[in-house]
Amino acid sequence: LAEKKPTVVFVLGGPGSGKGTQCANIVEHFGYTHLSAGDLLRAEIKSGSENGTMIQNMIKEGKIVPSEVTIKLLQKAMLENDNDKFLIDGFPRNEENRAAFEVVTQIEPEFVLFFACSEEEMEKRLLSRNQGREDDNIETIRKRFNVFLESSLPVVQYYESKGKVRKIDAAKPIAEVFDAVKAVFAAKHE
Template structure:
């Protein structure tokens, strides 16, 4: 029996690639301020913001056969296969009708990265890397702790270590291709956005 992912893949692969979309990967540790800046980029530059985590959660919530499979894998402590996440991203890209995308929190590791390029045939235009010291991320996460279970000090440190181990090889890979735009994310939000604007504005003007 076909899964939602298989169904989503039919006709998606060709058509979204034909649009020759602009894809920007957005990476940074927990508390680096990615979400805030993504919202600003969407507002000012017309990108569609896709969060891999949000798409997986939405699929689980939908109660689809595919969502149940994802939920069971997570419950069993298994990693959801890259292809599953990528198909959800492809479907969301297709349904958005846009051709400019911020993909947030993905790829999480080298295997995700290779699979994304193989499955979609799309290479990111660049990677926006929010570089923030661990102490600053800890401070932000603890100060925003409003009932989020994952915002305690041990969990924060674990999440930070996972980010370092898994995502830094991805950043290094794209750095080797001169595709990383590193942002000092320890500064005030508005200062960070001024830097972000300088990265996006020239491309945006050409596109217009």
């Protein structure tokens, strides 16, 4: 993977901030491949892998799955894809995730797209999503919010200190959020 030297953009933001929704738009307009760490973990549960039960229990509790597991899935997905630019959605979620990914892959993100949104709005979105996600119930949602504040926001702050964060107001309607996202990617291609 180090030889492939892909371009990576991390897409971060609280649960329900719109990461997946906006990644789909970015893929369409800018030719990235979207890798959602959460989707990869959920696929692992479905495939009946030996880690499946552990992953399922952690997601139900809103906890962060050990980085070896997630990084392996991300690496495999990048190696199996011919594209050289990836959106990594929902990872890294804590300092350990971040540091381990750098050491293992030798990849640093080009920048970090950060979707800022109030908990009130995110809660409303998650409770009305209706996609049958086992973590979209109010008890698990509260846990996810706590983990985000305690463990994931520090990762955003770390990248902020390196000047890599592109912060987006994600509380607006989907099309307006994407206008702001487009401006970030357009600036990159100038």
